[in-house]
Amino acid sequence: MEYLFEAVKENVFILAIWDSKWNSYNNCYFIVQEDGITLIDSSKEEHSSYLVQALKQIGKTPEDVTLVLATHGHEDHVQGTSIFKNAKKYIHHQERSLIECPEPDEFDFILLERGVIQNFEYFWVGHHTPGSLAFYHQPSKVLFTGDFLCFFGDPLSKDGLVSVGNDLRHEWLEFLRNGGVAKDELNVFLKGLETMNSFDVEVMCTGHGGVLVGDIQSFVSELLNVGNKLQEIEVKN
Ligand SMILES: [Zn+2]
Ligand SMILES: [Zn+2]
Numbered sequence: 091m092e093y094l095f096e097a098v099k100e101n102v103f104i105l106a107i108w109d110s111k112w113n114s115y116n117n118c119y120f121i122v123q124e125d126g127i128t129l130i131d132s133s134k135e136e137h138s139s140y141l142v143q144a145l146k147q148i149g150k151t152p153e154d155v156t157l158v159l160a161t162h163g164h165e166d167h168v169q170g171t172s173i174f175k176n177a178k179k180y181i182h183h184q185e186r187s188l189i190e191c192p193e194p195d196e197f198d199f200i201l202l203e204r205g206v207i208q209n210f211e212y213f214w215v216g217h218h219t220p221g222s223l224a225f226y227h228q229p230s231k232v233l234f235t236g237d238f239l240c241f242f243g244d245p246l247s248k249d250g251l252v253s254v255g256n257d258l259r260h261e262w263l264e265f266l267r268n269g270g271v272a273k274d275e276l277n278v279f280l281k282g283l284e285t286m287n288s289f290d291v292e293v294m295c296t297g298h299g300g301v302l303v304g305d306i307q308s309f310v311s312e313l314l315n316v317g318n319k320l321q322e323i324e325v326k327n
Contacts, residue, residue: 094251095144098293098301099230105144106251106299107137109166114243115299116166119234121227122148126156128210129177130225130234131297132170135192141170152176157208160197161236161297162219163189171196180207182214184221211289215282217275224286231292233306238282241299252293252301259302259309266316273324280317283310 094106094115101122106115118141119130127150132141145151155174160167163185171179172193181189182201189197201207201223203214211226215238225234239262247255271279291306302309 093140093144095147096252098252098295098303099232102227102230102232102293102295103144103148104252104295104301105133105140107133107140109134109137112166112243115241115246117240117295117297117299117301118144118170119295120145120148120150120155121230121232122150123209125208126176127154128157128159128208129155129171129174130159130295131161131167131236132158132174134166135169135172138170138173141173159207159210159212159223159225159234160185161224161234161238162222163191164219164237165190167236167297168197182221182223185219188219213285215278215285217271217279217282224282226289226291231290232295233286233289233291233293234295235286235297237297238279239294240297242297244299247300251299252303254304255300255302258300259312263312263316266313267320269320271317273320276317276321276324280314280321283314283317286310287314 103120105118116133121128152173155177158177158179160181168191179197181197183199186199209228218237247253247258287310294302294306
């Protein structure tokens with residue numbers, strides 16, 4: 091199996107590419123709108139042909155992609171963008187020094203701490219890389235978290251790629267409880283979660299592996315509870 095391609099919601103699609111070198115799915119998302127397709131994250135250069143194949147499945151070509159948004163500058167999120175010649179490409183300004191892309195100047199490094207591009211709201215989450223962003227698509231209520239919150243190297247939920255994913259949620263809570271987020275990054279991570287919870291999110295699309303559907307606010311609140319408790323323990327020590 092080289093990739094999975096599924097609808098997340100009406101007009102929002104996930105392409106989860108199996109990366110045999112990393113033993114993980116690398117996720118890309120297509121949002122199909124009347125004025126063009128938006129791509130969020132693009133996997134590695136060697137995976138470009140899967141993006142073309144996936145677009146073909148919905149009757150589209152790379153020329154139909156008019157906007158590329160990158161959650162951050164790691165190779166598995168930016169390298170596949172070079173085939174999208176008609177697209178404007180945006181990333182946070184702090185990713186300039188670390189972007190792992192053969193032609194970084196394809197991107198405009200203009201995104202700040204918070205803003206709006208077309209019908210996407212974006213906000214800085216700053217965990218994972220200094221300029222990591224999350225994107226919220228207003229019409230579909232889908233949130234794209236990049237690697238701020240993802241399931242890198244994890245098996246898919248037993249319920250499928252796009253599902254409630256209670257098993258994945260449980261594992262992430264355990265991961266956090268067991269110190270999965272470094273102590274010196276916890277504060278920034280929790281701030282990012284708080285910002286996420288100010289949006290009305292129906293689906294959480296992550297940078298790798300599972301997509302979570304429904305009750306996102308309670309999942310994020312649970313993460314906040316666990317994280318805040320860890321911080322209290324830190325303060326007492
Ligand atoms: Zn990354
Ligand atoms: Zn990644």
